[in-house]
Amino acid sequence: MNAIIQEITAAQVKHKIAPFKVGDGVRVHTKVREGDKERVQVFAGVVIAHKGSGIHETFTVRRISYGEGVERVFPVNSPNVEKIEVEKTAENGRARLYYLRDRTGKAAMAVKEQRYEKPVKVKA
Secondary structure, eight states: OOHHHHHHTTTSSSSOOOOTTTTTTEEHHHHHEETTTEEEEEEEEEEEEEOOOOOGGGGEEEEHHHHHHHEEEEETTTTTTTEEEEEEEEEOOOEEEEEEEOGGGGGGGGGOBBOOOOOOOOOO
């Protein structure tokens, strides 16, 4: 990225973001303005894509709502994104989980959860 653009956007980039990756279950708290009132709305689902860098970084969250798949793209550095909570971590071998779009029911949210194993000690 151009050095001048990086310098201008550096003040707008958020640094205190919970580390998450594709496949994780997250809850995204967003600010919603209705008239003169403002409230926080939560969108919970599975991260299926994480793109970009710097000020242009975005991630896509997918959930099943009333039997219908709903996807929403959030800019990571948006002032309307209040916080991102990681509910569960996942272990996957892909950068994008677009194959979940073709699935229905429980299979649509099935991502292998991360296993925590004890490290194996090797005797030398």
